Amino acid sequence: MSRYLARKIVIYLLTFFVAVTIDWAIPRLMPGDPVSGLISRLQTDPTAAQEMHGYFTESFGLDQPLWKQYLNFWLGLAHGDLGPSIAYVGSSVSELIWAALPYTLALLVPAILLSYIAGNRIGAMAARRKVLDNTVLPVSYVLTATPYMWLALVLAYVLAFRWQIFPVSGAYDFSLQPEWTWEFARSFLSHWFLPFLTLFLVSFGGWAIGMRNLIIYELEADYANYLQALGAPNKLVRKYAYRNAVLPQMSGLALALGVVVGGALVTEIVFGYPGIGSLIITAIQNRDYFLLQGIFLFIIVGVLIANFIVDIAYVIVDPRTRTGLLGS
Amino acid sequence: METAEPQAEVVAGTVVAPAPSAAPKRRRSETLYFAFRNRKLLLGLSVVFFMLLVALVGPMLTDRDPFEFYDQLGQPPSKDHWLGTTAPGQDVFAQFVYGLRASFIVGAVAGCVAAAIGMAVGFAGGYRGGVVDEILSMLTNVVLVIPTIAVLIVVSAYLSVGSLFSEALLIGLTSWPWAARAIRAQTFSLASRDFVSLARLSGQSGWKIVVKEIAPNMSSYLFLTFILLFGSSVLIAATLDFLGLGPPEVMSLGQMLNVAVSNSALQLSMWWWFIAPGVGITAIVAGLYVMNVGLDEVFNPRLRQT
Numbered sequence: 001m002s003r004y005l006a007r008k009i010v011i012y013l014l015t016f017f018v019a020v021t022i023d024w025a026i027p028r029l030m031p032g033d034p035v036s037g038l039i040s041r042l043q044t045d046p047t048a049a050q051e052m053h054g055y056f057t058e059s060f061g062l063d064q065p066l067w068k069q070y071l072n073f074w075l076g077l078a079h080g081d082l083g084p085s086i087a088y089v090g091s092s093v094s095e096l097i098w099a100a101l102p103y104t105l106a107l108l109v110p111a112i113l114l115s116y117i118a119g120n121r122i123g124a125m126a127a128r129r130k131v132l133d134n135t136v137l138p139v140s141y142v143l144t145a146t147p148y149m150w151l152a153l154v155l156a157y158v159l160a161f162r163w164q165i166f167p168v169s170g171a172y173d174f175s176l177q178p179e180w181t182w183e184f185a186r187s188f189l190s191h192w193f194l195p196f197l198t199l200f201l202v203s204f205g206g207w208a209i210g211m212r213n214l215i216i217y218e219l220e221a222d223y224a225n226y227l228q229a230l231g232a233p234n235k236l237v238r239k240y241a242y243r244n245a246v247l248p249q250m251s252g253l254a255l256a257l258g259v260v261v262g263g264a265l266v267t268e269i270v271f272g273y274p275g276i277g278s279l280i281i282t283a284i285q286n287r288d289y290f291l292l293q294g295i296f297l298f299i300i301v302g303v304l305i306a307n308f309i310v311d312i313a314y315v316i317v318d319p320r321t322r323t324g325l326l327g328s
Numbered sequence: 329m330e331t332a333e334p335q336a337e338v339v340a341g342t343v344v345a346p347a348p349s350a351a352p353k354r355r356r357s358e359t360l361y362f363a364f365r366n367r368k369l370l371l372g373l374s375v376v377f378f379m380l381l382v383a384l385v386g387p388m389l390t391d392r393d394p395f396e397f398y399d400q401l402g403q404p405p406s407k408d409h410w411l412g413t414t415a416p417g418q419d420v421f422a423q424f425v426y427g428l429r430a431s432f433i434v435g436a437v438a439g440c441v442a443a444a445i446g447m448a449v450g451f452a453g454g455y456r457g458g459v460v461d462e463i464l465s466m467l468t469n470v471v472l473v474i475p476t477i478a479v480l481i482v483v484s485a486y487l488s489v490g491s492l493f494s495e496a497l498l499i500g501l502t503s504w505p506w507a508a509r510a511i512r513a514q515t516f517s518l519a520s521r522d523f524v525s526l527a528r529l530s531g532q533s534g535w536k537i538v539v540k541e542i543a544p545n546m547s548s549y550l551f552l553t554f555i556l557l558f559g560s561s562v563l564i565a566a567t568l569d570f571l572g573l574g575p576p577e578v579m580s581l582g583q584m585l586n587v588a589v590s591n592s593a594l595q596l597s598m599w600w601w602f603i604a605p606g607v608g609i610t611a612i613v614a615g616l617y618v619m620n621v622g623l624d625e626v627f628n629p630r631l632r633q634t
Contacts, residue, residue, distance in 0.1 A: 015470045022479065026486055141621075145559070145614035147566045149585055150606030156594055157602075168594065255506065258475030265477070266570055270589055284485055284572055292485050299478040307473055 004321045008311045012304045019300040023293050024073045028066075082294035087286035093294035096279060101298070103171055104275035106192060108264050111199035112257070118200075119207020120249060124242050126208065127215035136208055143205030148263035152198040152270035159194060166194050169272035195264075195271045203260055210252055214245035247318055254310045257303050362626045369622025375615030379608065383432050386425025394423040394579040405600055412600035415591045420584075424604045427581040431562050431612060434496045434580075438561035441500025442507060443554045449504070450511025451538045455519050465512070472505035477567060484573040492578050495568065499561050507553050514546050548627035552620055559616040566609050581605035 057063050064072070076082070082093035119140075126136040143151075160168040172178065173187040218224060218241035227237045268277030276295055283291040315321045363369055390410075392398070397417040398409070405412040411420035453464035479502050489495045518524060519542065527537045543550065568574050569582025576583075584605040588594075593601040 011466070011469050012473065014466070015473045018470055019474055022474075023482070026482055141617050142610060142614050145563075145612075145617055146610045147563060147570075147582075147585075147606060149567070149570050149589070150602065150609065153585070153589070153594065153602045153606065157597075157599055161594055161597065255472065258477060261475055262477035262564075262567055266567055269570075280481065281571065284481075287485075289486065292482055296478050296482045299475060303475055304473065 083290035085291050087282050087288035093290050097298050100275050100279050107195050115200045115203035119204045120211045123208035123211030124215050127212045140205040140208040149266040149270050152267045155194050167191050171274050195267045195273050198267045215241050218244050250314050254307045257306050366622045368618050372615045372619025379612050383428035390422050392419040392422040394426045411604050423579050423584050426579040428608050430580040434565040435558045435562040437496035438499040439558035442504040442557045445504040446507030449508040454512040454515025468505045468508045476502045489575050499564050518542050555620045559613045581608050
């Protein structure tokens with residue numbers, strides 16, 4: 001077990017190192033120097049631009065040798081310093097991200113967990129059951145192929161705009177302040193529901209398909225046939241099949257994270273939900289590279305942590321990893 | 329099923345097992361026989377072909393330019409503008425057909441790039457083993473954990489992607505890891521078979537064995553991998569275009585959605601603006617996925633009974 005986790009931790013540390021290096025290298029590898037690009041976008045007159053060029057080069061430490069810049073980047077990171085934001089003047093990148101993070105997590109965590117649980121259950125139910133299979137499977141394929149932002153648009157149009165059951169945008173009513181009251185909670189939940197539903201539905205499709213296929217695969221395995229030959233009730237056979245099929249689904253969970261995170265970003269944009277996605281679109285539109293780079297690092301760290309949690313869960317669910325049978 | 333490499337099988341939500349090796353001649357007619365009777369394959373294939381047809385023929389049916397502004401602003405579908413017009417007066421049908429074209433190009437190019445890298449890494453690691461495999465597996469695992477979309481956002485924001493081709497190249501360069509992993513696992517199991525040992529004994533070089541003995545025996549698997557990469561690339565491209573990070577001079581379905589959202593098509597209740605592009609993307613990708621399942625059943629007799 002410790003070998004299994006140790007190996008994973010090495011991979012994650014390496015990934016973190018690579019990600020930070022990429023984050024540092026991208027602006028420096030791109031054609032043209034970043035400071036000129038930055039200033040030309042600020043559109044000032046030439047003399048002022050010249051002075052700003054010197055100022056920015058110095059303040060970003062771009063006049064130092066590369067190895068020192070790299071070291072400084074790590075040092076800044078260790079202090080949680082991701083630089084100033086250009087789009088939101090006066091705020092630091094880490095401040096902005098910390099403020100937006102709870103909203104994104106409030107969407108992502110329930111959507112991931114609930115879609116995983118529901119998708120697995122319903123996918124397992126659909127396997128080898130004609131009627132259910134013929135309805136769940138086509139729907140799941142369409143759902144998993146749907147772009148998140150489009151489903152968000154359609155849901156917003158039908159449920160929020162046409163039928164007016166839910167509000168269209170924001171995280172809570174404009175007249176309210178975030179506080180622990182029933183009124184705020186109700187407003188928050190009604191704003192939260194549609195973006196959540198979007199993420200839930202698209203991910204649900206993938207899990208249902210995966211589980212259905214895995215269960216069929218397991219039901220064909222020798223142990224399942226043997227159990228059936230012994231006269232075990234169908235329910236029991238399916239229970240064993242489920243237990244085995246859940247393992248590859250869990251490994252899939254770690255991989256699917258990146259896709260869901262991407263989905264959350266675009267869904268937030270459609271609903272104007274004040275999370276990381278909305279930050280990203282502002283950063284892109286204002287060419288706020290510090291903010292983009294900071295968000296990049298946050299996403300990577302978040303995904304690494306989530307991966308690690310999945311690994312620990314895997315060890316708990318799969319006894320073989322605990323006894324070291326699956327060490328490599 | 330072995331649990332050592334389970335990720336490879338679930339990534340795309342489908343279970344794929346190696347195709348059985350049989351006499352090639354009989355197998356072809358048999359494959360065709362099952363291919364024409366497989367409803368999933370036929371359905372997926374016809375959806376994809378229909379969209380491809382629209383993408384190819386559509387631009388010829390209209391003489392309108394996707395970027396030009398016409399004097400009917402924000403009109404619902406009519407005889408004049410088949411899919412209506414956007415709020416500033418662009419023709420939605422023209423945008424849609426050119427956007428479909430872009431989706432197919434990005435999907436095909438990115439799918440090829442990712443498949444090529446995935447095959448190179450997977451074959452090398454799976455056949456060579458040892459240190460090469462260790463290093464390549466480590467590399468694959470690292471790239472696998474880094475979310476593709478996060479890297480693409482940062483890189484394309486800095487690069488300001490100018491052409492469809494470079495967008496596709498970027499997507500291909502970042503989305504190969506799961507394919508590499510799947511191919512590695514397959515190669516690994518094939519490499520210990522007798523016919524490969526025989527080829528090795530006859531003194532053939534490593535690459536020749538991979539190309540002549542191993543790859544042909546998993547050709548169906550490779551093809552399925554390519555289809556899935558194609559589909560996921562279409563989705564990733566749509567996300568990038570939606571964020572405004574795609575090539576601005578090329579009309580794409582994602583860009584249509586981007587402009588629709590930023591011009592508040594929702595609040596203006598202009599459903600015709602955003603329905604078509606989403607349907608296009610969903611149809612292509614769902615068609616590809618369903619086709620993939622159908623092909624899987626055709627190639628793999630164990631799945632056929634269902």
